[in-house]
Amino acid sequence: MLALIRIIALICYFILVNAALLLVCLVRPFHRDNVYVAGKLYSSISVILGLKLEVRVPESVKQGGPFVYIANHQNSYDLVTICKAAQKGTVTVGKKSLKWIPIFGQAYWLTGNIMIDRKNSGRARGTLQVTVDKIKEKGLSVWFFPEGTRSY
Template structure:
């Protein structure tokens, strides 16, 4: 019953967002702050899904533009990772996203950058275009370097596009880690806490394209270590609450 109620709420949310969001975007098409505004709406649905979000590392956010990289887990990223999107940030996604009902047209009109992953010959052109937009339009971009959802398989290997983009634009890379979403279920009242952590920026100015591989490996290791620590903290906290609840019942 709870899962059905939540599904109905999600369907209503997407319907309202598709209608009013489309009209709103038509007034100011491709405004990069649309991504931030809609991200806040998606993240606002998290409590209705029984999810509590906590963010750490605000002090690590750079004052200027950046390339944000995050781990990509599942559809739940829409209601969790979105909480970490900053103003003036657009995402880089595959062109096929446009064809998703309700979501696709808003994604396009929000100023996100669409790429053709099936055409590797255009990859460098996409990197150069994205870097140019970062510099000329005062933008930051958010990418998922894994390239696909992990679905609980841990942090997948990184593709290098995000790192070439940061090098071409001369902006720092800011890794963002989101703790495991594996335990989230629509039929559970309380889906626990999700921890999001901004890591320290990694500067790219003065580095050439040859540094992309080292940056890729460095960020993967850094994020992997932090995710392991974060998931352990979440697990310990949940076990502590369960133990406390058992003690209270026993009393």
């Protein structure tokens, strides 16, 4: 019974979180801290799942970047766990197809994340060059999930 209540609460809260995030992103599209806000909103879902998350941020990171973060994206739970570690001024590099997921995809795009076309290696390399330029020009930190396609 508790599982059923959590599932219903999770679905309702997930819709609410995405609506709030979409509103934030419409007010300030592509803002450098939108990913940070999204991370805080998505990680708040962990309470419904009964998870306690702890993030330890090194002093060197607190003093400012830009940085290149590398993380291993394993499953859908990462949306509510690893997102809590997002720092201000950080964007992710994600596959272009994510933007077609209703509501989540539009929020992902509006947060200012960098979309990469993994099916076209020439465009993917061009996107990586754009990423390097953003790091240099805007002082953005970038978060990569290099493991590629997730497996079961």
